[in-house]
Amino acid sequence: MQGVIxxxxxxxxxxxxxxxxxxxxxxxxxxxxxxxxxxxxxxxYTTVDGEVVILWKEGENLHYETSGDISRNIGSFFRLHEPLDEVLGDIQRDDIMEEAVEEHRGLRLVNDEFVPTLISYLCSPQMRIPRIKEMVDSITEKYGTEIEYDGTKYNQFPSLYELSDVSERELRRMGLGYRAKYVKSAIRHLIKGKVKEEELNEMGYKGAHEEIQKINGVGDKVADCVLLFSLGYLEAFPLDTWSWSAIEEHYPDHHHEDYHTTADNLRDYFGEYAGYAQQYLFHHMREQED
DNA sequence: GACCAGGTAGCAA
DNA sequence: TTGCTACATGGT
Known part of the structure; x- marks a missing residue:
């Protein structure tokens, strides 16, 4: 299946x-x-429903190719149904955001699959971004089933079933360190159905933010990342080290020692698309660093 | 060798 | 509640 958006x-x-x-x-x-x-x-490329999804740009247009039918439409991977102009217009409430938006217009929020996103961010504490990617890639290559399509092999993130027998020791050997126990217990938790994606989708931001923290290793920040990048809660404002220092420096009136107070302040300030504001700010700060 | 990285859990006060 | 501290690993 091929097409152009x-x-x-x-x-x-x-x-x-x-x-x-x-x-x-x-x-x-x-x-x-x-x-x-x-x-x-x-x-x-990524994989969904056991199929490969390949994307690339030609000029402004987004081209895609899939190995078979998938349950999602292509635009949903980057939330293309949301009119970016309106979103960015809404969050440009000060000079900093004006600058970030002008610099990075076209940056979209992803809408990735829930389980891979959760496991990725369980690996994220005290880790540099490229290393998180390496860990997730290792898990994908070691435990996931490859998909062969058009003569090429593509790596697929493992299913919960494929992950069910993985031991904490193996995960540690793959370099996850103390995060291995988080991943291991999360897999158990999900298989037992103690936390369900469908339920998280229906309980609203506050409820989902609290509920997902029943998973060991998920705190306020990881919860917000998973809610924002895979469950579509756009009011989530993950406060990582970059965001904290940016808020401290540029938004002192909204800054507070407490995570919830600060995040709530920023939600009040930026509105329903606070998550976009966070991502533009995060990217802007990181770009300025080098 | 310190120091640090898209933090969190556990424990004491 | 709030305030420590340990936690694994690899890069600079």
């Missing part, structure tokens, strides 16, 4: 969306290292 200029910067550190669920078709400043015209 016609886009206006600035509607989707695929490179930035992939490279800004929000997603660990996509890979390059070329097999080249994922994080690479220079490679701006790559083909990326």
């Amino acid at each position: 016609e886009l206006e200029e600035g509607e989707l910067d695929l490179h930035k969306t992939m490279q800004c550190g929000q997603t660990f669920s996509w890979q390059k078709v070329s097999g080249e290292p994922f994080f690479d400043e220079s490679s701006s015209n790559e083909k990326y």
Whole structure:
């Protein structure tokens, strides 16, 4: 299955969306290292419903190819149904955000699959972004079933069933460190159905943010990342180290020692698309660093 | 060798 | 509630 989604200029910067550190669920078709400043015209793939989804840009348009039918439409991977102009117009409430938006227009929020996103962010504490990607790739290669399509093999993130027998020791050997026990217990938790994606989808932001923290290793920040990048809770404002220092410096009136108070302040300030504001700010701060 | 990385759990006060 | 601290590993 192939097709083209016609886009206006600035509607989707695929490179930035992939490279800004929000997603660990996509890979390059070329097999080249994922994080690479220079490679701006790559083909990326992920897997959904046991099928491969390949995407690339030609001019402004987004081209896609899938190995078979999938339950999602292509635009949903980057929330293309949301009019970016309106979203960005809404969050540009000060000079900092004006600057971030002007600089990075076209950056989209991903809408990745729930389980891979949860496991990725369970690996994230005290880790650099490229290393998180390496860990997720290792898990994918070691436990996932490859999909062969059109003569090429594609890596697929393992199912919960495929992960059910993985031991904490194996995960540690793969470099996860103390995060191994988080991943192991999360897998058990999900298989037992103690936390269900469908329920998280229905209980609203506050409820879902609390509920998902029943998983060991999920705190306020990881919860917000999973809610934002895989469950579509756009009011989530993950407060990581970058965001904290940015808020402290640029939004002192909203800054507070307490996570919830600060995040609530920012939600009040930025509104329903606070998650977009967070991602633009996060990317902007990281870009300015180097 | 310190120091640090998209934090969290566990424990004391 | 709030305030420590340990936690694994690899890169600079």
